[in-house]
Amino acid sequence: MRRFACLLSTAAATALVVGMAGPAAAKTQLTVYSTLQKEVLTPYEQAFEKAHPDIDITWVRDAGGVIHARLLAERANPRADVLFGVPVTNIVSLARDGLIEPYAPKDYMNLQPMFRDKNDPPLWTGLEMYLNIVCFNTVEAEKRGIPKPKTWADLADPIYKGQIAMPNPTMSNTGYGYVHSWIQKLGDEKAWAFLDKLHQNVSVYTNSSSTPCKYAATGEYVIGLSTDLTGPFLKTKGAPIDLLVPSDETAWDIESTAMVKGSRNPEAAKVLIDWGASREAHELFNKYYGSVGMDGINGGPPNSIPDGAKKAQDYSVEWSIDNRTPILTEWAKRYDSKSEPKSN
The missing domain is CATH 3.40.190.10 (Periplasmic binding protein-like II)
Incomplete structure (x- = not known):
């Protein structure tokens, strides 16, 4: 006991x-x-x-x-x-x-x-x-006789008309990265003139940054402006895409x-x-x-x-924040007609 x-x-x-x-x-x-x-x-x-x-x-x-x-x-x-x-x-x-x-x-x-x-x-x-890049469908490009762009300015060439998908900058930080980086590089007047020409070639502005590269991967469009997060994953899975960083540097x-x-x-x-x-x-x-x-x-x-x-462009993050609202307001006024419907 x-x-x-x-x-x-x-x-x-x-x-x-x-x-x-x-x-x-x-x-x-x-x-x-x-x-x-x-x-x-x-x-x-x-x-x-x-x-x-x-x-x-x-x-x-x-x-x-x-x-x-x-x-x-x-x-x-x-x-x-x-x-x-x-x-x-x-x-x-x-x-x-x-x-x-x-x-x-x-x-x-x-x-x-x-x-x-x-x-x-x-x-x-x-x-x-992460970098903003071009996802380029090599199979569809060959069929349609479309060359690889070497610079961002090339995307304004009418040969790309209807062949580009891009993230909507009002919905996607990646999309806004493209726009503010071009404005910081080219200056206000030249950048908006370039965006006007680019808009003629864009078929759709997507809500997601990954969607344009997915469109390029399936061949719906030859070019998808996206990031090097989505692109490598799709290419490794077998998508016939090349991942391009234009020679004049890129947003990040x-x-x-x-x-x-x-x-x-x-x-x-x-x-x-x-x-x-x-x-x-x-x-x-x-x-x-x-x-x-x-x-x-x-x-x-x-x-x-x-x-x-x-490969990253030298630009001011602070400037991109200070100018975000007026840039996006102007962008939407000019180009929102090609935007995907906003998801609920």
């Missing part, structure tokens, strides 16, 4: 200790807003949580504009801790609204300059870059990470941002993206366009 009582007492004490330790050992729940494709969120989460088993990520995935509106609505009671994989153009705009907490991760200075914010401490840290955006002002878990948020700036993380990113922030590991997945920073 004594031995049984002793064992019972020991078991009860153990249970008490375990019960007391439970809450202390509970994982930190980190809410992370992202625009990244769901296919990459799972491997990113698995790698991070393997390195940091005391933190559990909950993803909230949506478009950049929706995330911005959500953060504004939640300003008084923030729900998110971190933005991860959100275009830098969105983060800069969010910072202007006072929604971003500056933070410099541990390996920040090991990133390429283009992936580093000019502010000190930085508002954002770059993860990977950098998917970045930042801390949300008022995060309920700032220390855990810093751990995720530190991981996002690490070589280990960028080696993982490079399995899905051709151009990542850490120098020397820009191989990328099959058919990707490596070292995108060398």
